[in-house]
Amino acid sequence: MERIEFVKIGAVLVLLAGALAVALTAGARGGPAQAVTAPAVPLELGAAQILGALAFAGAGGAQNLVQSNWIRDKGLGMGARMPKLVSPVTGRPEAAPATGYRFPPDEPNLARWRGWWRVANTEQLVSFVLITVVTITVMSMLAHATVFGREVANDVTFLHVEGEVLNRRTGWFGTFFWIIGAYSLFAAALGILDYMGRLVSDSLKVTYLAASTRWSESALYVAVVWALIAIGGVVLLAGFDQPLALLIVSAVVGGFMMFLYSGLLVILNRRALPREIGLRGYRLVVMGLIFLFFAFFAALTIIDRIRGL
Incomplete structure (x- = not known):
């Protein structure tokens, strides 16, 4: 899994460099400035799509x-002293639960x-916040430069149109775009x-x-x-195979989950952790705002679905 993600990161970096070098027009480069100076929420998408977009746009x-x-499984920090998740075929799994140590x-x-904690914050800032902002910005500029203003279907086929436009401009970048996307x-x-x-x-x-x-x-x-793979197979065999619909369902579930665990994390930090390392100050305020933010869109999605019945 780690090797697969390593290859993915390298391929995406090449895609980003190519997008900036050969695919974007001068007008698209003005996109970020327009997004900052004239922001707008696309309310026409509906609550479910907005919640899904928020969950899939780097929220986690x-x-x-x-x-x-x-x-823990990389053995970093305190993880070096905890039982690891290993392959039951090639390793020796430990039956003890990884409950940690206070x-x-x-x-x-x-x-x-x-x-x-300083190392963890730096890692999240670089690998999560910075990379998320850069990739979403460049991909949005790429979409603006290729399909903005065109009559495209309201589904994932816009990626096919985007690739065709890139192929006409560069001769190869569109095919590379499809390969990296897949x-x-x-x-x-x-x-x-x-x-x-x-x-x-x-x-x-x-x-x-x-x-x-018995159960490690x-x-x-x-x-x-394997249970998740089997469930996915049943869903596809049942005929529910529309990519956009499946993405929206997955994203909405992710948004609801973030609403729930944001509140639970606040409770856990305040009640279970020592005061010296628990949430406090501005971090506690931010977590409270995140909880309210996702609670609002989760409630809006429920109301929207009820009205649509």
């Missing part, structure tokens, strides 16, 4: 919750915590399977199966991943 979804699992909040431990979606699907398997198996092992010596977290991970 369940991926925010799996960061600690990835850190350190005494004395000055030496807090100094280590602050050092790790590979990125494939890698994203694998990533979703991975982090859902990690989250569900971790939760089951820590709560309901903590005393089980690794075995649970394999079972969850």
Whole structure:
């Protein structure tokens, strides 16, 4: 999985460089300035699409919750002292739940915590915020330069039109655009399977199966991943195979999930963690605003669906 994502990152960097070098017109380069000076919310899309766009535009979804699992399995920081998720075929899975360890909040431990926290903040700023802003900006400019103002269908076929325009301009970049897009979606699907398997198996092992010596977290991970693949196959075989509809459903579920876990994270930080490392100050205010933000769009989506019945 890590190698697949590594290749994806390299390919996307090439795509971004090519988009900036050969695909964008002078008018498209004015897009970011127009977005800042004349912002507008596309209310004609409907509440579900707006919530889905917010969830898919870098907000994170369940991926925010799996960061600690990835850190643990890479052996970074405190993860070096916790049981790892390993392949039941090639490794030796540990039956113990990865419940972690609550350190005494004395000055030496807090100094280590602050050092790790600085690294975690820097990593999120670079790999999450910065890359998200750059990629969304460039891809939006690319779409503006190729399909803006054209009569295109309100579905994913606009990507075909975008690629054809790029091919006419460069002779090869459109085909490269399609290849990278397909590979990125494939890698994203694998990533979703991975982090859902990690989250569900971790939760089951820590709560309901903590005393089980038969069900390790690794075995649970394999079972969850194959169950998700089977469910996806059933959905497609049932005839529900429209890409845009499936994307909207997935994104809306992600938005609802972010609404729920934002509130739960505030409660967890205030009640379960030591005061020295829990949320406080402006971070607590921001988390409260995030909770209200997604609560508003979740409620708006429900009302919109009820009215459409």
